[in-house]
Amino acid sequence: MTSYNNFMAKTETARRSRPRKTSSSTPAARPRPARAAGRAKAEAPYHHGALREALLVAAETVLERDGLAGLTLRAVAREAGVSHAAPTHHFGDLTGLVSELAAIGFRQFNAAMAASCNAAMTPLERALARPKAYVAYAQAHPGMYGLMFRTERLDYSRPSLHEAAEASFSGLANAIGAMRREPISGKALTLEQAAAIARAWSMVHGFTMLLLDGRLGDILERLPEGTTAEQLLEGMLKSMATAKFPG
Amino acid sequence: MTSYNNFMAKTETARRSRPRKTSSSTPAARPRPARAAGRAKAEAPYHHGALREALLVAAETVLERDGLAGLTLRAVAREAGVSHAAPTHHFGDLTGLVSELAAIGFRQFNAAMAASCNAAMTPLERALARPKAYVAYAQAHPGMYGLMFRTERLDYSRPSLHEAAEASFSGLANAIGAMRREPISGKALTLEQAAAIARAWSMVHGFTMLLLDGRLGDILERLPEGTTAEQLLEGMLKSMATAKFPG
DNA sequence: CCTTTATCTTTACATCGTAAAGATAAGCTA
DNA sequence: TAGCTTATCTTTACGATGTAAAGATAAAGG
Numbered sequence: 001m002t003s004y005n006n007f008m009a010k011t012e013t014a015r016r017s018r019p020r021k022t023s024s025s026t027p028a029a030r031p032r033p034a035r036a037a038g039r040a041k042a043e044a045p046y047h048h049g050a051l052r053e054a055l056l057v058a059a060e061t062v063l064e065r066d067g068l069a070g071l072t073l074r075a076v077a078r079e080a081g082v083s084h085a086a087p088t089h090h091f092g093d094l095t096g097l098v099s100e101l102a103a104i105g106f107r108q109f110n111a112a113m114a115a116s117c118n119a120a121m122t123p124l125e126r127a128l129a130r131p132k133a134y135v136a137y138a139q140a141h142p143g144m145y146g147l148m149f150r151t152e153r154l155d156y157s158r159p160s161l162h163e164a165a166e167a168s169f170s171g172l173a174n175a176i177g178a179m180r181r182e183p184i185s186g187k188a189l190t191l192e193q194a195a196a197i198a199r200a201w202s203m204v205h206g207f208t209m210l211l212l213d214g215r216l217g218d219i220l221e222r223l224p225e226g227t228t229a230e231q232l233l234e235g236m237l238k239s240m241a242t243a244k245f246p247g
Numbered sequence: 248m249t250s251y252n253n254f255m256a257k258t259e260t261a262r263r264s265r266p267r268k269t270s271s272s273t274p275a276a277r278p279r280p281a282r283a284a285g286r287a288k289a290e291a292p293y294h295h296g297a298l299r300e301a302l303l304v305a306a307e308t309v310l311e312r313d314g315l316a317g318l319t320l321r322a323v324a325r326e327a328g329v330s331h332a333a334p335t336h337h338f339g340d341l342t343g344l345v346s347e348l349a350a351i352g353f354r355q356f357n358a359a360m361a362a363s364c365n366a367a368m369t370p371l372e373r374a375l376a377r378p379k380a381y382v383a384y385a386q387a388h389p390g391m392y393g394l395m396f397r398t399e400r401l402d403y404s405r406p407s408l409h410e411a412a413e414a415s416f417s418g419l420a421n422a423i424g425a426m427r428r429e430p431i432s433g434k435a436l437t438l439e440q441a442a443a444i445a446r447a448w449s450m451v452h453g454f455t456m457l458l459l460d461g462r463l464g465d466i467l468e469r470l471p472e473g474t475t476a477e478q479l480l481e482g483m484l485k486s487m488a489t490a491k492f493p494g
Numbered sequence: 495c496c497t498t499t500a501t502c503t504t505t506a507c508a509t510c511g512t513a514a515a516g517a518t519a520a521g522c523t524a
Numbered sequence: 525t526a527g528c529t530t531a532t533c534t535t536t537a538c539g540a541t542g543t544a545a546a547g548a549t550a551a552a553g554g
Contacts, residue, residue, distance in 0.1 A: 072509085084511090
């Protein structure tokens with residue numbers, strides 16, 4: 001896409017040098033026999049054995065290294081050391097691969113959110129910890145967050161993505177419910193509940209997007225030297241209690 | 248890109264039928280003489296006369312019709328009835344075209360925001376009108392809003408885009424300052440001021456993105472039949488005054 | 495009037511997604 | 525165990541894209 005990578009000047013041939021995973025890589029070091037060809041060394045076997053997982057690992061590598069624009073089917077195949085058409089068999093098309101990777105991202109994200117709170121926290125600590133963990137995940141995995149929330153090529157009808165994204169939403173809704181000391185129904189919401197959920201999600205998501213896009217630079221520059229985005233976020237959250245509306 | 252439009256099955260030839268603007272189109276109906284060629288009718292002249300403006304008009308048409316993925320240099324050139332390489336001369340590359348179009352979007356947006364308030368409004372009315380106008384613009388021009396806030400291919404070093412985007416930010420900051428009844432300095436901000444600005448922007452931007460992405464469907468479905476996104480937004484804003492933090 | 499310059503078209507190339515056909519190996523069945 | 529079936533991966537091919545480079549055309553200006 002967009003030929004940003006024209007500097008590569010590699011005319012899509014002479015590859016086939018599947019980089020053996022160095023040590024204890026995810027695909028469990030498949031101990032497959034080398035093809036009985038002329039080459040004596042450990043030539044990559046015709047069948048990979050765990051290509052699907054290897055492609056997802058490769059995709060995350062490419063995404064965080066080259067950004068959203070660099071995440072192409074062919075780049076992922078190159079990274080995994082297989083032909084450019086190999087991913088098709090496992091994911092159908094680019095939307096399929098991207099959607100499965102986004103599902104992994106949501107699961108990572110959900111785990112990070114769950115790990116951000118523990119039972120010993122005060123309500124205030126808890127109310128600060130979740131948004132901070134949210135932004136921290138996005139800053140640590142900007143490519144993933146962009147994949148999850150910026151791309152238009154996601155297929156939410158895929159069960160894995162649907163479930164992971166819905167779990168993320170439920171986690172947020174339940175956290176808001178706990179803060180309000182009232183259970184959140186899976187069926188109906190009051191306008192106040194819905195407003196509280198939408199407000200929390202909109203604020204932290206919007207803040208994250210603006211931050212990743214560098215749009216908050218204008219604000220951070222006008223704050224005392226060294227003020228971080230995290231401190232600004234904390235200020236936003238803390239001052240919400242006393243924020244007058246409208247004036 | 249992505250060959251979503253493969254159904255077109257038009258092998259990029261046999262075009263050259265510049266669609267004369269029907270009546271009072273933007274480029275002011277350039278009254279140029281037809282090329283002295285064999286064809287008797289009004290053949291398109293070699294030099295367009297106002298191609299730059301025509302390309303921007305065509306780009307907005309393509310964007311709102313085919314979405315972000317359909318906004319390609321070649322599609323815009325087709326829409327304008329010129330060769331696929333013609334835009335290069337006026338915009339350099341796709342980033343240039345897209346950035347100039349985004350600047351137009353910001354100016355449209357700024358005008359809509361300015362028109363949303365008048366002197367007769369109460370502070371409360373004003374505080375509700377601006378966010379509503381913000382979301383209304385995005386809903387009326389989803390392609391434009393996506394171009395302004397979703398694309399990674401924007402070049403903010405371009406003066407037109409830089410100025411338009413900064414004007415947008417200034418408008419928001421000043422509105423917050425007016426609500427707080429304190430002037431907003433162009434140089435330094437207190438943490439409270441910065442927090443108020445970032446909170447307002449994050450909330451409305453995040454809400455808009457989630458709404459355009461269909462991510463708020465889960466919430467709206469759980470509300471009483473017929474509740475609109477606008478009502479949810481209003482609920483978010485109104486309940487902010489009484490929102491307890493953390494719980 | 496002729497040269498210069500700006501504008502637009504043609505041609506070309508590397509990249510992309512994806513479809514289709516061929517190659518290879520694993521699995522199953524008889 | 526031999527052969528057929530199926531899953532997996534590679535090759536080849538095509539239309540799409542962005543962009544560079546060279547040619548064509550017309551406006552501008554001496």
